[in-house]
Amino acid sequence: MVVQVKHDCKIELHKVALKATPARLATLKVLEAASKPLDVATIKSKLKKDGINADPATIFRMMNSFSDKGLVREINLQESKLRYEYSAKEDHHHLLCESCGSIEDISDCNIETWEKELREKKGFMIKHHSLEFFGLCKNCQKLI
Amino acid sequence: MVVQVKHDCKIELHKVALKATPARLATLKVLEAASKPLDVATIKSKLKKDGINADPATIFRMMNSFSDKGLVREINLQESKLRYEYSAKEDHHHLLCESCGSIEDISDCNIETWEKELREKKGFMIKHHSLEFFGLCKNCQKLI
DNA sequence: TGACAAATGCAACACTCTTGCATATATTAA
DNA sequence: TTAATATATGCAAGAGTGTTGCATTTGTCA
Numbered sequence: 001m002v003v004q005v006k007h008d009c010k011i012e013l014h015k016v017a018l019k020a021t022p023a024r025l026a027t028l029k030v031l032e033a034a035s036k037p038l039d040v041a042t043i044k045s046k047l048k049k050d051g052i053n054a055d056p057a058t059i060f061r062m063m064n065s066f067s068d069k070g071l072v073r074e075i076n077l078q079e080s081k082l083r084y085e086y087s088a089k090e091d092h093h094h095l096l097c098e099s100c101g102s103i104e105d106i107s108d109c110n111i112e113t114w115e116k117e118l119r120e121k122k123g124f125m126i127k128h129h130s131l132e133f134f135g136l137c138k139n140c141q142k143l144i
Numbered sequence: 145m146v147v148q149v150k151h152d153c154k155i156e157l158h159k160v161a162l163k164a165t166p167a168r169l170a171t172l173k174v175l176e177a178a179s180k181p182l183d184v185a186t187i188k189s190k191l192k193k194d195g196i197n198a199d200p201a202t203i204f205r206m207m208n209s210f211s212d213k214g215l216v217r218e219i220n221l222q223e224s225k226l227r228y229e230y231s232a233k234e235d236h237h238h239l240l241c242e243s244c245g246s247i248e249d250i251s252d253c254n255i256e257t258w259e260k261e262l263r264e265k266k267g268f269m270i271k272h273h274s275l276e277f278f279g280l281c282k283n284c285q286k287l288i
Numbered sequence: 289t290g291a292c293a294a295a296t297g298c299a300a301c302a303c304t305c306t307t308g309c310a311t312a313t314a315t316t317a318a
Numbered sequence: 319t320t321a322a323t324a325t326a327t328g329c330a331a332g333a334g335t336g337t338t339g340c341a342t343t344t345g346t347c348a
Contacts, residue, residue, distance in 0.1 A: 019314050019325060040304080055328050060305055062326090077276060078220045080336080081304060093275050099284035111255050111275065123282035131237050131255065131275045132221060138267035140243035163294060163345050184335080199297050204336055206295090224305080225335055 007032065007088055016069035023047065023054045027062055028071070028086070036103040037075040037083030037094070077103070078130060095124055151176065151232055160213035167191065167198045171206055172215070172230070180247040181219040181227030181238070221247070222274060239268055 009028040010020040018024065030046045031038065038046070040059045047054050054062075063084050066072040075083040077096055092107040095118065106118070111131065118124045153172040154164040162168065174190045175182060182190070184203045191198050198206075207228050210216040219227040221240055236251040239262065250262070255275065262268045 014315095021314070021326065023327080053328095056304090057306075057329080058327055064306095065326095076220070076222045076274060078278070093277070095277050095281075096279075097281035097284050098278055099280050102281055104281075106277075115277070118277065123285070124277070124279055125281075125285050126277050126279040128279070129275065129277040130220060131273065133237075133239050133250075133259070133262065133268070133270050133273040134222070134242055135240075135268055135270040135272070136243050137239075137241035137246055137248070137269075140241055141267070141269055143243070158346095165295065165345070167296080197297095200335090201298080201337075202296055208337095209295095 012071065016071065018065060018069065023052055023058060024062060026050050026052050027054075027059070028066075031072060031084060031086040032088070034086070036105075037073075037077070037085040039079075039081050039083050043084070095122070097124075098127065156215065160215065162209060162213065167196055167202060168206060170194050170196050171198075171203070172210075175216060175228060175230040176232070178230070180249075181217075181221070181229040183223075183225050183227050187228070239266070241268075242271065 007028075009025050009032075012028070013020045013024060026047055027043060030043060030050075040056055040063065043059055043063075044054060044056060047059075063072065063074070063082075067074050067084070071087055072084045073087055073091070075085050075094070077083060077094060090107065092105045095104040095106050096102070104122075104124075106114070111129070115126050115129070118126060151172075153169050153176075156172070157164045157168060170191055171187060174187055174194075184200055184207065187203055188198060188200060191203075207216065207218070207226075211218050211228070215231055216228045217231055217235070219229050219238070221227060221238060234251065236249045239248040239250050240246070248266075248268075250258070255273070259270050259273070262270060
């Protein structure tokens with residue numbers, strides 16, 4: 001049985017005016033198959049297994065254009081690097097283990113209830129969380 | 145009138161077994177006076193105005209030890225660098241303008257209600273937010 | 289005041305990410 | 319099917335943040 005590809009990556013790329021190169025198609029498949037957001041080094045090594053040797057600069061450039069076009073989400077997990085996630089996946093938050101680095105998805109949204117539930121249901125011991133809003137202040141909205 | 149220093153930084157440092165050097169005392173004062181979390185470059189330039197020329201490496205080391213001892217909070221605002229905030233200040237979240245880079249404090253805690261309120265009361269247009277939890281998964285709690 | 293542990297400056301380095309430029313390739317129109 | 323062109327890629331250099339080793343300096347405490 002062949003693994004089912006849910007999205008036609010070639011069409012997706014053309015929709016957003018990006019060329020469907022082998023590296024891009026393979027990268028989208030890698031991200032689609034991933035169970036957690038991937039960093040550039042990981043993407044590179046997964047591509048290598050598919051026989052594609054992509055330069056890190058190329059992967060960074062891909063991630064930037066995919067991110068601009070909305071094909072991937074940039075995920076900042078308070079590390080020194082960014083991770084990337086396939087946009088077609090439902091948006092969600094992440095639960096990180098500071099000890100083993102495991103990353104778990106969570107998808108409802110009530111922060112205080114959450115913390116209790118996460119403790120009770122998943123046994124995850126929360127030490128802290130990060131919540132930041134990004135957007136435009138009153139003043140800057142006028143200027144744009 | 146002399147600016148009132150709310151916390152005796154020398155005593156604070158001794159409490160956590162850190163030596164009270166001029167650079168450290170000045171840095172804590174700078175952070176105490178700051179209205180938003182500061183990055184290392186900013187701390188360096190503010191120290192310089194106080195006549196203290198500290199090496200960036202020294203400031204990074206200070207921030208790490210202060211952070212370990214709980215004197216400052218490390219703030220990751222999805223930039224390529226970290227910021228630091230005086231711990232004695234009440235814990236809160238931040239509101240960032242993607243356009244002008246202004247940073248505003250916010251201190252209650254209900255994410256959905258928040259977004260509406262922030263839009264209505266402050267006129268801030270939220271484009272997205274980041275919410276991540278950090279701690280120990282069930283498995284790792286056993287190991288420690 | 290003297291001894292010792294800790295802090296600092298400096299230089300080198302690691303890591304993530306970006307950029308310039310020459311080359312290669314996907315796409316489009318003929 | 320091919321030729322023209324805009325775009326993507328590889329490679330090398332470089333920017334920015336943060337770390338580390340080591341020699342020197344400086345707080346602290348006896």
